[in-house]
Amino acid sequence: MKVEDFKFDLPEELIAQHPLEERDQSRLLVVDKNTGELKHKHFHDIVDYLKKGDVLVLNDTRVIPARLLGMKEDTDGKIEFLLLNRKKLDTYECLAKPGKRAKVGARFTFGGGLLKAEVIEVLDNGNRIVQFFHEGVFEDILDRLGEMPLPPYIKEKLEDKERYQTVYSREEGSAAAPTAGLHFTESLLKKITDMGVEIAFLTLHVGLGTFRPVKVESVESHDMHSEFYSLDEKNAEIINRAKTEGRRIISVGTTSTRTLETIADDKGMVKEDSGYTKIFIYPGYHFKCIDCLITNFHLPESTLIMLVSALAGKDNIMNAYETAVKEKYRFFSFGDSMFIKE
Known part of the structure; x- marks a missing residue:
């Protein structure tokens, strides 16, 4: 077929x-x-x-508001993480753009340091395993910093x-x-x-x-x-x-x-x-x-x-x-x- x-x-x-x-x-x-x-x-x-x-x-x-926009710690280069699924507490499989900035060991910051992250593994499919670091409840922070991951064919902002x-x-x-x-x-x-x-x-x-x-x-x-x-x-x-x-x-x-x-x-x-x-x-x-x-x-x-x-x-x-x-x-x-x- x-x-x-x-x-x-x-x-x-x-x-x-x-x-x-x-x-x-x-x-x-x-x-x-x-x-x-x-x-x-x-x-x-x-x-x-x-x-x-x-x-x-x-x-x-x-x-979940799974789209996170942040900066690389050492270069201030922009990064986007899309949380795909939770592996364990504070560790997620993510889609990273641009991928070249998200090598193993790379660290990132979101919301002026309210949330930090480190890439701990690159999978065969190109996705990253990312560990997040924060004070307080992760879901509350994500609700503050994250955006809705609308499909790529939706170009307009969701109010x-x-x-x-x-x-x-x-x-x-x-x-x-x-x-x-x-x-x-x-x-x-x-x-x-x-x-x-x-x-x-x-x-x-x-x-x-x-x-x-x-x-x-x-x-x-x-x-x-x-x-x-x-x-x-x-x-x-x-x-x-x-x-x-x-x-x-x-x-x-x-x-x-x-x-x-x-x-x-x-x-x-x-x-x-x-x-x-x-x-x-x-x-x-x-x-x-x-x-x-x-x-x-x-x-x-x-x-x-x-x-x-x-x-x-x-x-x-x-x-x-x-x-x-x-x-x-x-x-x-x-x-x-x-x-x-x-």
């Missing part, structure tokens, strides 16, 4: 640069995964496609940091938002639960690998990035009870999907679990746990468009994307949404 098979033309003006004023006013393209039929709605209409007994699975990860968080975010650790969840409001979630839809939470900390292009020609040759996930016993029971009773599991986002499909056994049953997943879902994959998916529109030739193609069929998805471009839907993180239904 060729990566170029998942390419589509996207006018730059359709890449959303800022969130809508009201989260649930984004457009919703409903795709029937069996027939390919398309319907044009708005996100608050999602209630028309949910029913009592459904389980909506949400990723409760919270984006309100909370708009790059879901309303149910709580577990800090992501370098990017689980964007399918950005469309939910607290009132919409209440309306959904009042209908008798159950909510289950899991955590997957989104890494920047989600934005990296697939650089091989053949899909099967791609080396998938790794991300941390966790699912507790209480939420596993909610999902398993629904599976046993034949009720639908509706995943919110590709991150929730990857977590569930990593943990699920052949019958779609899950258990309390945590770890790192490198699961790569592309056409030909047999889904074990999820039935439907709420998702955003993804980058051409990305692992995410391959995942949604696995669920709804490549031809159906490529037709849906072509239609979305024609109808001027807004794309990517702050863009519109899609519901892949049975």
